[in-house]
Amino acid sequence: xxxxxxxxxxxxxxxxxxxxxxxxxxxxxxxxxxxxxxxxxxxxxxxxxxxxxxxxxxxxxxxxxxxxxxxxxxxxxxxxxxxxxxxxxxxxxxxxxxxxxxxxxxxxxxxxxxxxxxxxxxxxxxxxxxxxxxxxxxxxxxxxxxxxxxxxxxxxxxxxxxxxxxxxxxxxxxxxxxxxxxxxxxxxxxxxxxxxxxxxxxxxxxxxxxxxxxxxxxxxxxxxxxxxxxxxxxxxxxxxxxxxxxxxxxxxxxxxxxxxxxxxxxxxxxxxxxxxxxxxxxxxxx
Amino acid sequence: xxxxxxxxxxxxxxxxxxxxxxxxxxxxxxxxxxxxxxxxxxxxxxxxxxxxxxxxxxxxxxxxxxxxxxxxxxxxxxxxxxxxxxxxxxxxxxxxxxxxxxxxxxxxxxxxxxxxxxxxxxxxxxxxxxxxxxxxxxxxxx
Numbered sequence: 001x002x003x004x005x006x007x008x009x010x011x012x013x014x015x016x017x018x019x020x021x022x023x024x025x026x027x028x029x030x031x032x033x034x035x036x037x038x039x040x041x042x043x044x045x046x047x048x049x050x051x052x053x054x055x056x057x058x059x060x061x062x063x064x065x066x067x068x069x070x071x072x073x074x075x076x077x078x079x080x081x082x083x084x085x086x087x088x089x090x091x092x093x094x095x096x097x098x099x100x101x102x103x104x105x106x107x108x109x110x111x112x113x114x115x116x117x118x119x120x121x122x123x124x125x126x127x128x129x130x131x132x133x134x135x136x137x138x139x140x141x142x143x144x145x146x147x148x149x150x151x152x153x154x155x156x157x158x159x160x161x162x163x164x165x166x167x168x169x170x171x172x173x174x175x176x177x178x179x180x181x182x183x184x185x186x187x188x189x190x191x192x193x194x195x196x197x198x199x200x201x202x203x204x205x206x207x208x209x210x211x212x213x214x215x216x217x218x219x220x221x222x223x224x225x226x227x228x229x230x231x232x233x234x235x236x237x238x239x240x241x242x243x244x245x246x247x248x249x250x251x252x253x254x255x256x257x258x259x260x261x262x263x264x265x266x267x268x269x270x271x272x273x274x275x276x277x278x279x280x281x282x283x284x285x286x
Numbered sequence: 287x288x289x290x291x292x293x294x295x296x297x298x299x300x301x302x303x304x305x306x307x308x309x310x311x312x313x314x315x316x317x318x319x320x321x322x323x324x325x326x327x328x329x330x331x332x333x334x335x336x337x338x339x340x341x342x343x344x345x346x347x348x349x350x351x352x353x354x355x356x357x358x359x360x361x362x363x364x365x366x367x368x369x370x371x372x373x374x375x376x377x378x379x380x381x382x383x384x385x386x387x388x389x390x391x392x393x394x395x396x397x398x399x400x401x402x403x404x405x406x407x408x409x410x411x412x413x414x415x416x417x418x419x420x421x422x423x424x425x426x427x428x
Contacts (some may be wrong), residue, residue, distance in 0.1 A: 038360025038389050042339060045363060150370050150402045170405050219368050252371040252402075257408065274397050283326070 004052060005225060009065050009096040013105045016060035017076065026063060027069045031088025037123055037277050043277055052193040053085065054078055059109035063089070063098050071101035072182060075109055076184060082110035083184040084120040087129070099132055109134060111286050116284065116285065119184055121257070121279040130280065138282035143260040144183055147273040149245075149253040156270055158242030159235055164201045171199035171213045183281060185255035186223055191215070202239055210236035214255075221248055224255040226264050237267035245271065257281075308353035308425045309333045313343030313369065314387070315362045319410065323356065323387075326417045333355075340364035344372060347379050354424050359388040359398060370402040383424045387412065 024265045025046045031237060032040060041049065050057065060074040071089030075082055089098045110118045121144065122129045127194050166174065175188045184190065191197055191213065199213040208231020220242065230235040241264075245253075256267060257279065257285040269275075294319040304403060310327055314320040315338050324334045327393045332334060335350055337343035342359045355373070359366030386407035399407035408420055 029315075034389075036391075038358075042362035148367060148398070148401075150367070152376070196293055206289040219364055219372060250375060252365075252368045254365070254368075272401070274401055276394060276398070 002242070004180055008095065009070065009098065011070060011096075011098055011101045012064050013061040013101060014064055015058050016062055016285045017057035017268075018070065019062055020069075023060070023069075024072065028067070028086060028088065030090045033085065035088070036089055036126060045133075046268065049086075050074075052190055053083065054189060055085070056109075056113070059106070059113060061102055061105050061109075063102050065093075070096075070098045071102060073106050073107045075117065076247050077110070077113050078187070078189055080116045082106075082113060082115040082118045084110075084118060085184075090253050097191070099129075103132060103136055107284070107286075109225070115177070115286055118284050119281065120283075121183065121281050124278040133284075138284040141281045141283050144257040144279045144281055145260055145265070146256045146276045146279070147254070147258060147268055148276055149268075149271065149273045151250050151252050152245070152272070153277055154242045154245045154271060156238075158238045159204050160237040161202045161204050161243065163243055164203075166199035166201060166211075168197055170201075171197045174199055174201070174211050174213050174227075175225065177229075178225060180259065180262070182225070186225060186256050191223055191225070197223075200240075200243065202236070202243065204231065204235065204239060206231065208232065208236050210240055212240045214244065216251075219252060221251045221253040222255055224253075224258075226262075233263035234267055237264035238270065239268050240264075241271045300350060306365050306425050307333070307354075309334045309335065310421070311337065311343065311346055311350060311355045313337045313340065313346075313355065313361065313366070314358040315339060315360075316358070319358070319387075319412075320347040322414065323412065323417070326412070326414050327421060330418045330422075332421075338362075340366070340369040343369055347373060347382070348376065351378060352382060354421065355382055355384045356387050356421070357384060357404075359386050359390060359395070366373045367398055367402045370404055385421070385424055 021043045025043045029040050055074045058078040062069040062072045070093040073087035074085045108179040194215055196215050196217050198216045201211040203209050213225040214221055310332050312323050313318055316318045320336050325333055334372045335346050337346045340363045357366045370384055381403040389410040395407050
């Protein structure tokens with residue numbers, strides 16, 4: 001019997017919308033069984049992912065050979081831009097051009113949807129994926145970091161500050177004032193879709209100012225957007241992160257895609273955040 | 287590879303390697319991995335309870351009050367870390383030893399497991415020859 005690795009694959013690409021979420025979840029989890037960063041999903045989580053990140057299920061694709069699922073890839077679509085995500089190939093089907101076929105399909109779909117550019121992230125040290133996207137003309141733009149912090153009050157002191165809690169509408173106003181370029185995961189659209197946003201503005205005794213927007217759910221804090229409007233980002237950042245964890249002592253925190261060059265990153269580390277992994281953001285103009 | 291932490295909640299002076307029959311909760315979404323762990327530990331006559339995600343894992347922990355909890359850090363609903371953090375907040379559960387069983391790179395696994403209050407971690411894939419003894423390290427005798 002010929003080993004499956006030697007089979008010529010007949011790759012067909014079918015819109016993800018033709019599959020149930022149960023089938024897609026199963027296919028996705030199979031692509032990630034041996035992944036360097038384990039991130040399985042259940043059906044509800046995949047649905048939430050699709051909604052939060054504006055994944056277009058007609059433009060997303062499942063690669064099949066007959067009845068056998070080989071892999072899948074998803075495409076987020078927003079005004080003038082697209083985002084490739086969840087691209088994966090089931091282990092036994094790798095090295096047969098499946099990933100390349102899915103990537104080419106997603107690029108074509110982005111073009112057809114009128115996108116000016118496509119953005120994506122690859123996990124650092126995932127060399128095969130990184131090389132695949134370089135081959136497709138994607139250029140690296142920046143490194144992003146994924147951080148976690150266990151529950152508990154802040155363990156270091158911060159300067160005294162005047163805190164002004166903001167309502168939901170205030171949080172959205174703050175996001176409009178953001179000076180850094182967000183990744184797809186923390187674009188304003190993603191945050192609005194994710195919901196449960198809270199925010200506060202802070203002023204230090206020396207007049208320094210900054211703000212934070214974040215998501216507050218039962219189990220977890222996350223999706224942190226932090227900005228220093230005036231003053232030293234370390235001092236302002238320390239006060240912001242300190243206030244966050246003084247207010248929410250019982251929750252675990254996970255925040256994704258903080259740029260490695262963000263001036264607040266040292267503050268997160270001081271406050272007990274651990275680096276889980278890094279991503280490389282890549283962009284291709286269309 | 288097995289690691290346990292010095293600040294572990296268990297009393298190491300009382301450890302009895304594999305000698306005690308214990309109730310062990312395995313929270314693991316991958317059925318093959320779960321089956322393998324069940325078989326290896328079942329051969330030592332431990333009572334095994336399996337939950338395939340964080341929510342059912344928490345429910346099983348509350349209902350069963352196991353002697354030891356093995357948690358995969360990559361779960362499909364809530365992350366393993368979040369589950370550990372939540373378990374540590376429940377008075378009836380907070381002193382149960384928790385071991386992270388994970389495919390994360392070793393350094394990341396060590397940092398995460400220790401920071402979230404696990405008693406140790408075991409890297410995947412598990413070694414079926416040593417797994418029972420590794421688990422025995424976390425089970426205290428009465």
